Amino acid sequence: xxxxxxxxxxxxxxxxxxxxxxxxxxxxxxxxxxxxxxxxxxxxxxxxxxxxxxxxxxxxxxxxxxxxxxxxxxxxxxxxxxxxxxxxxxxxxxxxxxxxxxxxxxxxxxxxxxxxxxxxxxxxxxxxxxxxxxxxxxxxxxxxxxxxxxxxxxxxxxxxxxxxxxxxxxxxxxxxxxxxxxxxxxxxxxxxxxxxxxxxxxxxxxxxxxxxxxxxxxxxxxxxxxxxxxxxxxxxxxxxxxxxxxxxxxxxxxxxxxxxxxxxxxxxxxxxxxxxxxxxxxxxxxxxxxxxxxxxxxxxxxxxxxxxxxx
Numbered sequence: 534x535x536x537x538x539x540x541x542x543x544x545x546x547x548x549x550x551x552x553x554x555x556x557x558x559x560x561x562x563x564x565x566x567x568x569x570x571x572x573x574x575x576x577x578x579x580x581x582x583x584x585x586x587x588x589x590x591x592x593x594x595x596x597x598x599x600x601x602x603x604x605x606x607x608x609x610x611x612x613x614x615x616x617x618x619x620x621x622x623x624x625x626x627x628x629x630x631x632x633x634x635x636x637x638x639x640x641x642x643x644x645x646x647x648x649x650x651x652x653x654x655x656x657x658x659x660x661x662x663x664x665x666x667x668x669x670x671x672x673x674x675x676x677x678x679x680x681x682x683x684x685x686x687x688x689x690x691x692x693x694x695x696x697x698x699x700x701x702x703x704x705x706x707x708x709x710x711x712x713x714x715x716x717x718x719x720x721x722x723x724x725x726x727x728x729x730x731x732x733x734x735x736x737x738x739x740x741x742x743x744x745x746x747x748x749x750x751x752x753x754x755x756x757x758x759x760x761x762x763x764x765x766x767x768x769x770x771x772x773x774x775x776x777x778x779x780x781x782x783x784x785x786x787x788x789x790x791x792x793x794x795x796x797x798x799x800x801x802x803x804x805x806x807x808x809x810x811x812x813x814x815x816x817x818x819x820x821x822x823x824x825x826x827x828x829x830x831x832x833x834x835x836x837x838x839x840x841x842x843x844x
Contacts, residue, residue, distance in 0.1 A: 539563060540704055543601065543610040543629055545622040547573060547582075549668035549796070550639055551613030552676035553683075556584035557708035559593040566596040566604040568625060574599055576674025585677040601625035605632075609701055611662075612638040612645070615800075616811040619645060623652035630658040635697055637662040637687065641729050641796075642811035643722045646690055660698065661718030662687045663725045664710075667793055679793065683710045688718030720774060723767040728782050730812040731759035733797035734833035737809075740798070744791020757783055759829045763816055769823035801837070809837050 540563045544555040547567035559565040559582070569577055577597035584591055598604070610629040614622050619640065626636045626649060637660045638645040650656045667680035685705045687698050694714045705712035715721045735746045735755050746752045760779050767774060775781070800807045813830040820827035 540608045540700070541606070542566070542704070543604050543607040543625075543634065544568065545601070545610055545612045545625050546614035546618070547577065547597070548613065548615075548670045549676055550664060550666060551611060552582060552670060553584060553666065553668040553678055554611065554613070554639075554664070554705070554708065554710070555595060556582045556591070556593050556676065557710070558704060559595050560584075560591060561704070561707040561709070563704060563708075564596070565593075566598070566607070568599065568601055568604075568622065569597050570599045572673040573670070576672075580674050583675045585671070585675065587678065587681055601628055604629065607632070607634040609704075610634040610636045612636060612640065612649070614640070615796075615806070616640050616642050616645065616808045617806050619648055620652060623649060623654070627653045630654045634658065635660050635701070637701065639664050640811075641726075641808055642815055643719075643726050644811065644815065656690070659690060660687060660701075661690050661715065661722060663718075663722055665725060665728075667796075669799065680790075685710045685712040686715040686718065686721050687712070688715030688721070690718065717773075720767075720772050723763070723772055723774070724778065724782065727760050727763035727767070727778075728785060729795065729797075730763055730816055730830070731756055731782075732786060733795045733808075734759050734813045734830060736795050736798045737801055737807075737837050738833055740801070742792050742794045742798070743786070743789055744793075747787065747791070753783075755829065756786060759833075760786075762820070762825070762827045762829055766816060766820045766823055766825045766827065769825045770819065807837070807841070809834065809841070813837070 543566045544551045545568045547569040555565045555567050581592045581594045665684040668678045671677045702712045702714050760782050813833040816830040817827050817834050
């Protein structure tokens with residue numbers, strides 16, 4: 534990987550997040566191949582990928598297939614599926630890593646890197662990554678970014694940032710994202726985990742968007758307690774976090790538009806599978822392992838699991 538402009542990038546999971554960044558990277562001049570299926574795949578092949586944002590719409594031509602073997606050698610493979618679908622695309626990630634691709638997961642939760650390694654992706658090829666963005670696939674071949682922000686962080690699992698990390702970050706910057714090199718990607722993942730898991734729990738329990746939760750009686754207290762539980766688990770597991778971490782995360786939550794819904798709530802409303810096991814469920818599980826009580830996330834896990842079984 535000698536330069537970031539003109540990189541070859543595979544996207545494993547062409548839904549909201551994967552489709553959006555795939556489209557933005559393609560428009561920035563990178564060769565993008567999307568792993569997709571069904572009507573979405575047909576639309577990508579015939580019409581291209583349409584990307585909608587709060588400011589514009591554009592359509593780009595991308596390679597699309599349901600078989601990663603057709604992608605050839607890639608510099609980077611972005612894994613952008615929901616956590617419950619990770620093992621479905623793990624063979625594709627393993628295949629691309631074998632031909633030299635760095636594998637960059639953009640999943641909720643804090644365990645995706647370890648799961649990819651357990652699935653046979655060489656540890657040396659797995660990077661840490663996260664994004665903060667609200668994007669939905671709104672139709673076959675069409676994705677829409679709802680949030681004004683599109684933040685990306687990339688880092689090595691261990692050690693100092695590498696040249697490959699800097700080049701990948703540069704590519705995302707070219708694509709319009711607020712992208713940065715992470716000096717401690719695991720700590721950054723836990724910061725995002727505290728944000729996404731707490732908003733998912735609160736919005737999921739209330740079946741309401743973020744603004745309604747914030748404005749409800751004790752709604753912000755619920756969010757605050759949920760955030761602090763996650764950070765307590767992180768610290769018990771040895772992560773170094775700032776003393777004011779909770780207030781920073783809550784300030785970010787306060788800054789988000791009232792109509793925004795966590796992707797967890799969107800999945801919940803559709804009645805399909807959710808990432809509960811990797812969000813509040815993981816907080817509860819990891820908290821027990823670390824000897825930390827997590828009553829808010831225990832409640833969310835129990836209530837939302839029961840609701841799913843009731844359906």
